[in-house]
Amino acid sequence: MTSDEVLAGREPAGEPRHLHPGAVLIEAVRAARGAVFGLIAVLASAGLVVGLAIAAVVLLGCAVFAYLYWRSTTYVVRDRSLHLRTGIVAKREQVVPASRISALDTSRGILQRIFGVVAVQVQTAGGSGKAELELRAVTFAEAERLRHELGHRAGSAGPPAGSAAGVAAAVPAGEAVGGKPTFRAPGALADDAPVVFRLTPRQIVITALTSPSIAVVGAALAGAGGIAQDALSRDTTEALADRATQLSASAVVVLAILFVVVATVISVVGTALLYGGFTITRDDDRLRIRRGILTERVGTVPLDRVHGVRVIESPLRQLLGFASVEAEVAGYAGQAEVSRMLVPLVRTADLPWVLPQIVPGYAWPDAPLEPVPARARRRYLTAPLLTAAVPAIALLLAPIGAAKLLAILPLSLAVVLGLAAARAAGWHRADGILTLRWRTFARRTLLASEHRLQFADAVTNPLQRRASLATFGVRLSSRRGARVRHLDEEVVHDLLARTAEVGVGG
Amino acid sequence: MTGLPGDAERIQLPERVVRYWRTNALIVWTPIVIAAVIGAVAAGDGIPGIAAVALIVVPLLAAIIDIAVVQPGRRRIWWYAIGEDQIDLQHGWIFVTRTVIPMTRVQHVEVQRGPVSSSFRLAELEIHTAAGSVKIPALDADEADRIRQQIADLARIADDL
Numbered sequence: 001m002t003s004d005e006v007l008a009g010r011e012p013a014g015e016p017r018h019l020h021p022g023a024v025l026i027e028a029v030r031a032a033r034g035a036v037f038g039l040i041a042v043l044a045s046a047g048l049v050v051g052l053a054i055a056a057v058v059l060l061g062c063a064v065f066a067y068l069y070w071r072s073t074t075y076v077v078r079d080r081s082l083h084l085r086t087g088i089v090a091k092r093e094q095v096v097p098a099s100r101i102s103a104l105d106t107s108r109g110i111l112q113r114i115f116g117v118v119a120v121q122v123q124t125a126g127g128s129g130k131a132e133l134e135l136r137a138v139t140f141a142e143a144e145r146l147r148h149e150l151g152h153r154a155g156s157a158g159p160p161a162g163s164a165a166g167v168a169a170a171v172p173a174g175e176a177v178g179g180k181p182t183f184r185a186p187g188a189l190a191d192d193a194p195v196v197f198r199l200t201p202r203q204i205v206i207t208a209l210t211s212p213s214i215a216v217v218g219a220a221l222a223g224a225g226g227i228a229q230d231a232l233s234r235d236t237t238e239a240l241a242d243r244a245t246q247l248s249a250s251a252v253v254v255l256a257i258l259f260v261v262v263a264t265v266i267s268v269v270g271t272a273l274l275y276g277g278f279t280i281t282r283d284d285d286r287l288r289i290r291r292g293i294l295t296e297r298v299g300t301v302p303l304d305r306v307h308g309v310r311v312i313e314s315p316l317r318q319l320l321g322f323a324s325v326e327a328e329v330a331g332y333a334g335q336a337e338v339s340r341m342l343v344p345l346v347r348t349a350d351l352p353w354v355l356p357q358i359v360p361g362y363a364w365p366d367a368p369l370e371p372v373p374a375r376a377r378r379r380y381l382t383a384p385l386l387t388a389a390v391p392a393i394a395l396l397l398a399p400i401g402a403a404k405l406l407a408i409l410p411l412s413l414a415v416v417l418g419l420a421a422a423r424a425a426g427w428h429r430a431d432g433i434l435t436l437r438w439r440t441f442a443r444r445t446l447l448a449s450e451h452r453l454q455f456a457d458a459v460t461n462p463l464q465r466r467a468s469l470a471t472f473g474v475r476l477s478s479r480r481g482a483r484v485r486h487l488d489e490e491v492v493h494d495l496l497a498r499t500a501e502v503g504v505g506g
Numbered sequence: 507m508t509g510l511p512g513d514a515e516r517i518q519l520p521e522r523v524v525r526y527w528r529t530n531a532l533i534v535w536t537p538i539v540i541a542a543v544i545g546a547v548a549a550g551d552g553i554p555g556i557a558a559v560a561l562i563v564v565p566l567l568a569a570i571i572d573i574a575v576v577q578p579g580r581r582r583i584w585w586y587a588i589g590e591d592q593i594d595l596q597h598g599w600i601f602v603t604r605t606v607i608p609m610t611r612v613q614h615v616e617v618q619r620g621p622v623s624s625s626f627r628l629a630e631l632e633i634h635t636a637a638g639s640v641k642i643p644a645l646d647a648d649e650a651d652r653i654r655q656q657i658a659d660l661a662r663i664a665d666d667l
Contacts, residue, residue: 460602
């Protein structure tokens with residue numbers, strides 16, 4: 001199919017195709033996965049023979065369902081739209097015009113690898129995080145063919161999105177580029193594009209160690225312990241409890257260390273599975289983010305839909321000199337992971353040159369930001385101190401003398417946090433990027449494309465009004481925003497006035 | 507220093523908005539006060555006299571304050587201004603919020619009328635952006651339509667009825 005044929009609309013209609021036959025097994029496994037817990041419960045309660053028989057029946061049912069699913073699912077590209085027909089009993093046809101497709105993401109789990117296929121998730125402009133529709137198993141060549149058939153246009157500076165057939169009038173003028181798919185012809189595989197970021201194995205370990213996931217794993221382990229306790233018979237539990245109380249202090253310490261080590265290893269392994277091989281390639285106007293070891297996911301982020309970049313430095317990571325980066329992507333309200341997490345871990349010192357390589361135009365500010373006025377600093381202490389007052393007063397009222405001394409802890413922590421928040425807060429405007437920085441716990445910096453701001457506001461309370469201060473906030477099309485508190489009210493007024501300045505044609 | 511539309515001219519909500527809100531408040535409070543009175547009478551000797559009096563007086567007082575004081579106050583704290591490049595509006599009493607929306611970011615504008623607001627010739631204006639919407643709670647109905655058209659023209663978007 002030559003480009004001329006496509007342009008003339010004379011592309012061969014094509015026959016509806018089925019998914020790759022491997023989809024049968026993949027779907028069967030998916031269905032079985034859902035039934036696993038129920039099956040285990042049945043096995044445990046009804047005994048081995050009965051349980052196995054029931055399991056066999058259920059699995060057979062899953063297989064039959066999967067076969068029927070495969071037979072009833074067809075897709076075809078027709079009239080520059082992707083038509084997907086599904087439904088075993090109630091037929092359903094989904095149509096997505098090519099102009100509405102913003103990305104075709106792929107993912108490969110173990111099963112998909114066995115058959116040499118990928119799952120294709122169709123992302124639409126203005127859609128919510130979940131993919132609009134999904135083709136569970138197609139060959140890699142077929143995925144590329146789909147990309148070609150759905151993305152081919154008359155050159156990159158083609159007709160504006162508004163002229164494409166079937167584009168809903170809901171595409172707002174301010175987001176003219178939102179409906180334009182950005183694909184490449186087949187042959188130019190993603191791997192040819194330059195790599196702009198890669199996560200090293202060492203960084204994966206650091207990511208795991210510095211992320212809160214360790215606590216989650218620890219909690220999960222504790223929870224699993226609880227479940228195990230329920231599963232064991234009462235006698236066993238009592239016997240274990242007796243043994244436990246007889247343990248010496250050193251044994252307890254060893255067990256605690258073991259617990260922490262196990263939780264850490266699980267956390268690291270989990271992070272490695274999730275982010276192993278994390279690579280970002282940039283293809284002129286698209287970012288392709290590949291990650292995952294067992295399940296390889298490839299997500300695409302059209303650069304023109306990136307309206308802002310958020311850099312997050314948790315206290316631990318900031319101490320070690322690391323940060324993570326998220327992209328504020330338009331239209332992805334409750335986003336899919338791949339598209340939003342841009343960089344799981346990066347050295348903060350590397351940001352000045354790494355960031356513009358990934359998202360051109362966004363510069364990590366090297367000069368200090370405009371700080372909050374001096375008279376505002378003490379206001380950052382109010383909220384933390386009020387929160388700390390509760391435990392502090394409780395400790396002071398405690399009968400034990402030692403507890404009263406402990407009351408100093410929450411108060412000093414509050415002061416430290418408050419002062420850190422005051423120091424972190426700031427703003428800056430340069431080259432069409434508005435930079436806002438603040439700290440609640442982690443230090444967060446939002447780099448927002450100035451002419452992509454959806455709206456801005458200034459909020460004041462009576463105390464702020466008396467001191468001529470105001471809190472400045474912005475909201476982006478990702479529906480997330482940022483707030484910097486206690487700025488000078490004239491500065492805020494000026495920032496508000498300037499939100500419309502660069503809005504023309506944006 | 508660049509100016510905002512609200513620095514030049516601020517438009518307040520029409521005066522009859524107060525009557526509309528008072529009517530709404532009355533509709534809400536009446537069943538509450540009646541229920542309180544019935545409750546106090548039905549309890550009879552079950553509760554001390556003071557409690558019965560309080561049960562009647564407190565909701566009644568709250569209703570009176572709401573209708574007499576709060577609703578007019580609500581009108582005073584609202585203003586809006588529509589400039590060529592921005593929509594500027596402010597509301598709030600303790601926490602005052604001034605919101606600025608660049609005209610080019612407006613996706614569409616909706617005018618909503620309810621049964622009660624229509625009888626006062628009032629309507630609610632909702633301005634939609636990609637990040638959510640901002641509402642002006644009660645405007646003269648014709649004014650609301652006019653503003654909707656004005657914003658639609660300024661934002662160069664299709665008029666959707």
